[in-house]
Amino acid sequence: MKVFFFIIWADPKFYNSLVFLSKHLSNQNNKIYLFCKKPSKYEDIIGSLDFGSNCKVIYHEKKNYLSIKIEFILFILKCLFYSIKLKPDNIICFNFHAALFINFFRIFNKRNSKHIYHNFDFDIPDKKSSLKKKINYHLEILTSKKFDYLIFPSKQRAEIFSKISEINIEKFYIMQNCFSKEYKMKYSNNLEIFFNNLKNDKIKIVCRMGSIAPNHYLEEIIRSFCFVDENCILILAGIDVDNYTKKLYEIIEKLNLEKKIFIFKNIDNFTWYEILKNVHIGLCFYEENSISHNNMAGTSTKFNNYIYGNIPMITNDNVDFNSLRKKIDILETTHPQNPKNIATKINFLLTDEKRYNEIKKNLNKSFYEEFNFEKQYENSYKKIL
Numbered sequence: 001m002k003v004f005f006f007i008i009w010a011d012p013k014f015y016n017s018l019v020f021l022s023k024h025l026s027n028q029n030n031k032i033y034l035f036c037k038k039p040s041k042y043e044d045i046i047g048s049l050d051f052g053s054n055c056k057v058i059y060h061e062k063k064n065y066l067s068i069k070i071e072f073i074l075f076i077l078k079c080l081f082y083s084i085k086l087k088p089d090n091i092i093c094f095n096f097h098a099a100l101f102i103n104f105f106r107i108f109n110k111r112n113s114k115h116i117y118h119n120f121d122f123d124i125p126d127k128k129s130s131l132k133k134k135i136n137y138h139l140e141i142l143t144s145k146k147f148d149y150l151i152f153p154s155k156q157r158a159e160i161f162s163k164i165s166e167i168n169i170e171k172f173y174i175m176q177n178c179f180s181k182e183y184k185m186k187y188s189n190n191l192e193i194f195f196n197n198l199k200n201d202k203i204k205i206v207c208r209m210g211s212i213a214p215n216h217y218l219e220e221i222i223r224s225f226c227f228v229d230e231n232c233i234l235i236l237a238g239i240d241v242d243n244y245t246k247k248l249y250e251i252i253e254k255l256n257l258e259k260k261i262f263i264f265k266n267i268d269n270f271t272w273y274e275i276l277k278n279v280h281i282g283l284c285f286y287e288e289n290s291i292s293h294n295n296m297a298g299t300s301t302k303f304n305n306y307i308y309g310n311i312p313m314i315t316n317d318n319v320d321f322n323s324l325r326k327k328i329d330i331l332e333t334t335h336p337q338n339p340k341n342i343a344t345k346i347n348f349l350l351t352d353e354k355r356y357n358e359i360k361k362n363l364n365k366s367f368y369e370e371f372n373f374e375k376q377y378e379n380s381y382k383k384i385l
Contacts, residue, residue, distance in 0.1 A: 026052025
């Protein structure tokens with residue numbers, strides 16, 4: 001039995017790749033120690049998740065009387081203590097903060113242990129970025145050079161990071177953020193009455209899943225429903241960031257769209273999947289103001305939720321999504337800066353039954369052939385381990 005350390009300075013339940021990787025390695029009779037933040041009752045909205053029978057989750061519980069810097073140092077010291085005690089065969093550091101102390105892990109680990117940096121989000125700071133963000137950026141480049149292998153969610157992001165850090169591209173592997181083929185969606189009946197009433201009226205449902213926050217064209221999506229067919233409604237579902245829903249509600253009220261647009265914020269996984277199984281079209285838009293937002297095809301959580309749910313989607317009309325569409329025709333694109341563009345594409349998909357069913361057929365095929373955890377594991381960790 002090999003011992004794996006998973007280290008992440010966040011709530012791991014938000015990362016599909018981490019969850020499925022832990023479960024997969026656990027099922028192969030490995031011992032997983034997952035070091036992570038323990039979310040507060042308010043923050044713990046996802047609910048329980050299965051990391052595998054051989055996974056032991058070691059939480060860092062927040063102390064209100066300590067600063068975040070002290071909290072982080074205590075977290076790393078706990079990881080180092082367990083590292084000295086258990087001598088893991090492989091350490092996987094997820095995202096920047098977990099990677100900062102890689103030199104200490106290398107000192108106390110077995111000589112032949114593997115150290116892997118798994119990055120979910122990477123961006124280059126601009127002139128307007130804070131000094132802290134710029135320092136963190138340079139620290140990430142510096143510490144990443146100490147790892148044996150690097151995992152990125154897209155080829156484009158890996159190539160950019162390789163060029164900036166001057167790390168040989170051969171050290172990089174790609175693992176997109178996909179669902180396992182064995183995963184079975186469990187959903188609640190919290191919204192049963194809501195959906196039953198809609199079905200009685202034969203209404204089509206468009207959804208936009210994910211963080212309810214700026215930089216996702218949410219205001220444009222709302223305005224687009226001034227031009228969408230009458231028998232169509234919109235559901236916005238996800239985590240409310242900095243009370244952004246308040247601004248959205250003001251726009252909805254101003255446009256008299258209260259009967260066409262519904263927001264479900266801070267929902268658990270079971271309610272999330274209940275929504276997913278009832279919708280007809282998914283929206284997946286990103287304002288292209290960062291490396292991450294420019295490279296979301298196959299990486300985006302909502303994108304992979306729509307694939308898993310077999311839901312035809314509309315995405316940005318950009319190089320990234322168009323490149324994917326040429327290989328696998330599973331989506332429609334538009335320029336979401338203009339609400340009328342969004343509405344036109346929604347109306348097209350809802351009225352062109354042939355095109356809609358063609359996309360659903362392609363989505364099903366693409367999930368089982370490409371966009372699944374098992375395929376992504378073969379392309380990355382299986383080769384490394």
